[in-house]
Amino acid sequence: MSNTWYLYLFFAAALIGAGVLGLLGKRNLIKLFIAIEVLGKGISLILMGTGLAKASLLTAQALVITYIVIEVSLVATALALIINVYRQTKSLDVRGLSKLKG
Amino acid sequence: MILQTALLIGLVIFSVLAIVLRDLLKSAISLAVASLLLGIIFFRMKAPYAGAFEISVVAGLITVLFVLTIALTKSGDDVRESKIANWVFPLVFVAFIVIDALVMKSLLGKVPALPAAAEAGGFGDVLWRGRTLDLIGQIAAILAGVFAVLALFRKKDKHE
Structure with a gap:
């Protein structure tokens, strides 16, 4: 079981690494949000893998479901914000947001 | 275990593709495939509730929201x-x-993973009794999302 836990941790770390690199390197707002989604998948995998290793899978499932519900709310709000930013700046470039400086 | 490892490798590949691909629509579809694979991984970990949520909500609903946003921001690929x-x-x-x-x-x-207290009852008992505050938080998060979207798409009043 312990080796399986490390396998899940390894792949979860890979997902989190990809997400962080995407956040650092991309400029498109939708791409940045996709990177956040990938990061979230890594977190879900860590929660579930640890739940499996600790034999507390039901609690892990409850936590993952809570995370998914919060994720939906976050996605809806963030995409609405992105659409509004696009209407204002006619671009999805994150550098265009520097115009919002006071 | 080999199948589970193959699924995990597929999950990482499609997640990386979602970030790397230039076409936003292809990125969104890659993300949906990654969610689908994660859902199958959850099912194989004997976590059917999380798997069903992952496939229906993340692979389904969130992908639709992404595709809708990409359609509403047509020149998004120009970045x-x-x-x-x-x-x-x-x-x-x-x-x-x-x-x-x-x-x-x-x-x-x-x-080693630290031992946890044994779980009593089924998933319903753990979710409704053990994690009651989480459920209240979920309701608050959904309401916050709904009001935020309403506020962001609010039409201007005639007097403004």
Whole structure:
């Protein structure tokens, strides 16, 4: 079981690494949000893998479901914000947001 | 275990594709496939409720929201990504995977998962009795999302 836990941790770390690199390197707002989604998948995998290793899978499932519900709310709000930013700046470039400086 | 590892490799590949691909629509579809694979992984971990939520909500609903946003922001593909970042991303990611593998190999067996208290009852008992506050938080998060979207798409009053 312990080796399986490390396998899940390894792949979860890979997902989190990809997400962080995407956040650092991309400029498109939708791409940045996709990177956040990938990061979230890594977190879900860590929660579930640890739940499996600790034999507390039901609690892990409850936590993952809570995370998914919060994720939906976050996605809806963030995409609405992105659409509004696009209407204002006619671009999805994150550098265009520097115009919002006071 | 081989199938589970193959699914995990597929999950990482499609997640990386979602970030790397230039076409936003292809990125969204890659993300949906990654969610689908994660849902199947959850099912195989004997976590059917989380798997069903992952497939129906994340692979379904969130993908629809992404595709809708991409359709509403047609010239979104025009954003010029940094050329250096396009080169650096694969290199740094491969280096990260190697370091990740080395660290996990060195930790293997040294850091065991701490034992947890035994869970009583079924999933319903754990969710409704053990995690009641989480459910209240979920309701608050959904309401916050609904009001935020309503506020962001509010029409101007005639007097403004």
